Amino acid sequence: MIFNLEGKDAQSSARAGKITTDHGVIETPIFMPVGTVGTVKGVHQRELKDEINPDIILGNTYHLYLRPGIETLEKAGGLHKFMNWDRNILTDSGGYQVYSLSGRRKIKEEGVKFKSHIDGSYHVFTPENVMETQRSIGADIIMAFDECTPYPCDYNYAKRSMHMTHRWLDRCIDHLHKVPYKYDYSQAFFPIVQGSTYKDLRRQSAEYIANAGALGNAIGGLSVGEPAEELYAMTEIVTEILPEDKPRYLMGVGTPINILENIALGVDMFDCVMPTRNARNGMLFTAYGSINIKNLKWKDDFSPIDEMNITWVDTEYSKAYLRHLFHVNELLGKQIATIHNLGFYLWLTREARKHILAGDFRTWKDKMVKQMDNRL
Structure with a gap:
């Protein structure tokens, strides 16, 4: 994956760029329609391409792991072929779904044990097997496994969670080196900044993620109920630290106004189920x-x-x-x-x-x- 900056706004931190992957060019800023289970709900792929025309869409590791399952996706040759989509795909790691399954999961250092929302069966996600799962799904951009903290969140919990997310990141990177690509194209890996709405934790996490040297970086743990002012404040802290020559992805945001305000703060990529x-x-x-x-x-x-x-x-x-x-x-x-x-x-x-x-x-x-x- 290659990222080129093409222009910057003189009165804000907004920037325009191009991400190039093996599945084509993504012009930024960009909104990624959410195709959770291999489909953007209610829209044929032809309509998606011809009318909405996104350079990239998003899939969800948790949901695709459960249905149709990794074996089916591998037999199909990956998600692109399974859903007949020849443009870019990004998969999140399932961290947000772990957050949303608060009554159905147990988080430990090793990973997360959770009950399927479909049939109640038990499953375990670890940094290692989530990387393997995303290799099998075959998205162009894959995400680190993290814990998304709720809002409001106790400071000590947010701090412990952030450090665990950083340790999980190290395990993700180490394991990716051991797991080759499954298909005839490459994948870019993005780590995720956490730290809830605490400025010192956000700075610390952004510095840790920046030092990981990944091809792009994501900002997680926001748009979970915090006021818009907190969203913007945390984003600004993080974008001031994340490297300028790498794309920045703000996960799960948001309203049209949220998107414009965060573009002004230097964010390049967005996704949200809201539209x-x-x-x-x-x-x-x-x-x-x-x-x-x-x-x-x-x-x-x-x-x-x-x-x-x-x-x-x-x-x-x-x-x-x-x-x-x-x-x-x-x-x-x-x-x-x-x-x-x-x-x-x-x-x-x-x-x-x-x-x-x-x-x-x-x-x-x-x-x-x-x-x-x-x-x-």
């Missing part, structure tokens, strides 16, 4: 605010879903028709809303890139944040 999950609940994101399409006010509104026409669904269907689909619980409504929201998120990060390269990102960002902070 797809909110779409399935009738919430649409636009450049002028969010729309709850289920509201009665849209019943007789025959104007296009979004006159900006980012994706074909925006002008193909009216707000009234989309509201009707949700009102009668028709699956097509969720599909239309999903395509719209993902298209908007990709448009937003690509517009940010254009304005970084043009030199007016800060002015454009401030205007967009004000516009988007509305309920229509």
